[in-house]
Amino acid sequence: MSNSTITNEFALARLSAKFGDKIISSETPFDLLTIEVSSADAHEIIQWLKEDEVLKVSYLTNLGGVHYPTEKDREFAVVYHIHSLVNNFRIRLKSFIPLSNPSIATITDLFVGANWMERETFDFYGIIFTGHPNLTRILNEEDMDYHPMRKEYQLEDDTRQDKDNRFFGR
């Protein structure tokens, strides 16, 4: 972040001084500080970032999921993009959770805006945000019985009944 008032190195040092080993790893792709934290620590670290007097990373830009089907016990990632409007500084947190228990604590108590983002992530990936006030589908049909963005479906599904091949030149 070229014109932010704090540097990636300063923010990482401050986080490491506070949390130590809870910061599992860090990198700066495209100059964006990205740290990996465990799903148990994510809520605590986001709360600290929001309330810290120096960093003031108090604006949730985005929250989403990723599916890595080949990574054993790290199948799902929840990615938080948070932003300090005061310091013009951005940081990204990643937290990996296993397919066997895809759950992580909600951050709706910190950011009200996380409510619909967590519902969307649940809708498309089936990630359970424990403590969410209303974790129901938001975009897809209510009676859908699968999570469509998981990479376990063929791109071309031969068993689909609803499409008419005449219209697609097949």
Add this chain to the structure above:
Amino acid sequence: MGKITDGKVETIDYQGFQLTTLDKAIGAARANSMWPLPFATSCCGIEYMATMGSNYDLARFGMERMSFSPRQADLLIVAGTISKKLAPILRQVYEQMAEPKWVLSVGACASSGGIFDTYSVLQGIDRIIPVDVYVPGCPPRPEQIIDGIMNIHALVKEESLRRRYSDKYKSMLNDYNIETDVK
């Protein structure tokens, strides 16, 4: 003294009246005073708005008033992508329209799902409601939409007054599982 023009209309020149059948007269009245309900969801809806606007001026075909209430509408114009989540709402709008009613499907998405060959999009509205005329294009230009409406007019003029009593119409609604109060 009379002049037969198209087999049914008999005109008596300079006498101030015409002879025709009731079907023809009412068909012409219906066709030239339709109230369309625009069910517009995306870019086809924008083209439809251009069609309604002053350049293309749908009003010259007797469509001055857009009916945003299905109860008063004669023609349902579906313009745009219909997701599966929206499908029951579209069906309910169709069911709320009073007979006689017609449906115009505008654009590739409404007609076949278009480029959205995916799990969340309805692959053509004719899977849930009957369609009278399809307008191709992605999106179609206003001229094409007007051509579709002209085809609807041709249907309206030719159909019998009591289309809803015909066995063919009743069996079609039955295929779509749409209830009708006509016995």
